[in-house]
Amino acid sequence: MDSAEYDKAMARLEVRLGYSFDNRALLRRAFTHRSYANEFDVGVDNQRLEYLGDAVLDLVVSTELFKRYPELSEGRLSYLRSQLVCEASLAEQSRRLDLGACMLLGKGEFLSGGSDKDSVLADAYEAMLASVYLDGGFQCAYEVIVNQFDELLDAVSDGSLVSDYKTRLQELIQADKDERPHYHIASIDGPPHARVYTALVSAGEHTLGEGTGCSKKAAQQDAARVALEQLLAEREASDEGAATALTAAKR
Template sequence: MNTTLLEQHLVYRFTDTGLLAKALRHSSYVNEQADPAMEDNERLEFLGDAALSLCIGHLLMARFPELSEGDLSQTRAGLVNAGWLADIGRSMNLGEYVLLGKGEEQTNGRNKDSILANAVEALLGAIYLDGGFDAVMAVVRHKFENDIEALAALDMNRNYKSLLQELTQATDGKAPTYEIIDETGPDHDKTFHCRVSAGDIQAEGSGKNKKTAQQDAAHKALALIKGEPLP
């Protein structure tokens, strides 16, 4: 398998290509092979999850010096989730490179959030072992810093989704619903468009990931409810 384009997306070239190969092997593929020594990517995924959490924590602390530990933890948890990581994987066409078993192939496994998210974490674990912390930090900064900046642009001191939910549940007892209605732009620089329905109010927002699109839609719905100009 030619992984040159994948390495270009990562802006990282592996010294030990065996680590890259392991990061792309899903357990369903390994279970169908005759080689008992072949390893899947789950141990690398475990390591990558820890490395990613540390890198994102470092970036958030540098970008938001005013946030408390609780706010930083909440923000990191909102970023480091399967949906967000899967979107990062799609931006690299990662599904084309993951090795899957026949069952996963037949059930569209190459586009499953869980498989893509786990493969992203496995890649980060492989980069950590191949190049050390500075290498994995450089990749995380390259792939994820735009999402952090998008959150900053939405005023991180206010969680519009939480505010909207509190308001609508107090008035009609129902939580708002969110729907991604469109995705525009190239795979490496997508913009997500979201519609929120809150009682009789509907509003649309956009962002560089699903979370920020939802926050933008909630922000606009709050403005409509309060009779304020749209942000």
């Protein structure tokens, strides 16, 4: 793609975003993959922007969930945020915006299909949000993010957001401990036409959650939901504790 065509791709993206950059070089940097930076010796890739965009995105999505759903627990809010900002979700947002057409990739990465890889697109999406934040300020970034995520944020209320708790729990446990969760039906109550199943989920020797449902699968999903919300809440508490300790150590 020559320079004129690339500028047109960037202009089309600005229209889709509903935001025009004062410094379009920031936007170009957001799409500069490390393979391109290394191959063409341009010096700066999009990794620092990705770091910043991740923080901005988390803050905006957390704020919107907090405002829209005052009845939800901390664990539930954490779970929903993790679903909204996961790699697959961000890659899908990138495809809707056609960010692949804006990516600057090294030859090897390009030939291996890098412009449509979830990881590459998700990183570029976060970097792009950081470029909006740096160019126009937090309010502009907030408006862009809410515009992109509005339907998904509303989908929380009717349960149409991704709700496969078992899959998400397995991903979380395997990432932390390289273990798999195991499910056990602890009890079956009620008459034959109205059974209530109670399921337990564990990892190693530790029971992580208990759930109920009108079928074994439903009970297992409920147990996974309870476990996932608890684990995410514990992780957030641990992160806050570490941050507090670090602040105290600096005094």
